[in-house]
Amino acid sequence: MNPTGILVTGVGLALPGASRPADLLRSAPTAGEPAVDPAAVLGRRGLRYKDRASQLALCAARDGLRAAGLLADELTVPGGSVGVVVSSNLGNLDTVCGVADEIRELGVNGISPMGLPNASSNVIASSVAIRYGLRGPNLMVCNGATSGLDAVYWGAAMVAAGRAERILVVGVETRNRWVSGLSGAPEEQLLDGAVALVLERAEAAEARGAVGTAVLGRYARGAGEERCLDRLLDGSGEAPVAWFVPEGGPSTGRLAADVPRSDLSEVFGRSSGALGVLQCAAATGWFAANGADGRRPVLVTSGTDRDDAVAGFLLTPVGAAG
Structure with missing residues (x-):
């Protein structure tokens, strides 16, 4: 299944140095920015026994749901219509x-x-669902370099299949000595934050008067960057206007040299399972900052030839012709 046409109707951020999607386009590293304080964002109630990853996810989830118009004092839609993928x-x-x-x-x-x-590996997804009363499908993805884009895909696939009218997708990683020791990266080079996207069927968004910030287009996943890009960029659509590349940069020079490339790990730190969600959020920020730019999509890819798989999405601005 290639669930194209699903809208991104909300973005939530719990990141140092970024409060809105356009801030994800910054070029200066955020290593010196103050860390997110979940208690200051949400209040202390309900956080006492939550691990930091869950707390950060709760922050991003709340803001994503609010941005999509799904959360005021309580949910504005039935809880069973909203699922969670983390x-x-x-x-x-x-x-x-x-x-x-x-x-x-x-x-x-x-x-x-x-x-x-x-x-428990699924504690983050369950914590988000319980806190905000989201009773739709609930899934935790821990899948290596492509994990974030895999989560976006599975969220969109569930919406396209009618399992839920909308899915909240969250990517989160934390910075501490254990992650540093396992990854071999200094703590200051690691992401400590969360990003949330609300994915929604166009008709469900229209029924409640919501307007999307981007549209999910073609998706591909497989072994090797060239093969993945072959499937994404087969000449049947407009060439990408920008490329959010994998951590450390791409293994291929497939796109023209004048297509802007952005490695978000250089700005926000090595993002592991959160990267793909962060990239998709940055694509919505690109559209907000640069306008629709006609029909041209933004390309996001995670994983390189050094990893077991590569995944990619094309996102287009809302209103661009298919």
Whole structure:
């Protein structure tokens, strides 16, 4: 299934140095910006026993739902019409390692019954759903370099298949000594933040008077960057006007040299499972900052020939002819 035509109707950010999608186009690194304080964003109530990844996801989710017009004091649509897909490869690694340390040092009787549930890989997705009353499908994706775009794809596929009228997709990673140790990257080079997208059927958005910020176009996933780009850029549509590239840059020079390239990891830090969601949010920021630019799409890709797979999406501005 290639679920084209799904709208992005809301974007939420919990990132240092960025409060709106257009801010994702900045070129200066955010390493010196203050970290997001979830308690200042959401208030302390309900956060006490949540791990940082879940707290950041809750911040981005709230703002994404609000931006889409789905959340005021409470949901403005039935909770069963909204599902959740979260992508994070290492988001709760600190909890997992902390629990392992407690078992080693104190035995199983020393484990906190309040903290242990945070060691579950799906805790972020379930926390978001419970907090905001989202009773649709719930999925956690931990899938390596392509994880963020995989999450966007599965969210769009569920909408296209009628499993939900809209899906909240969240990408989140955290910065700590455990992630640094496992990845081999210094802590200051790691992302500490979350990004949320609301994906929605066009008719569902129209029925409630919502206007999208971008449209999901062609998607491809496979082994090798050239093969992925062959499937995305087969000559049947307009050439991309910009390219949000994988961490470390692409392995290929497939696109013309004058197509602007942006490696968001150079600005926000190595983003792992959050990258694809961040890239799609940045594409909506590009449209907001540069106008529709006719029919021309923005290309986003995650993963390179060094990884087990490469994934990519084309996004177009709302109102561009198909």
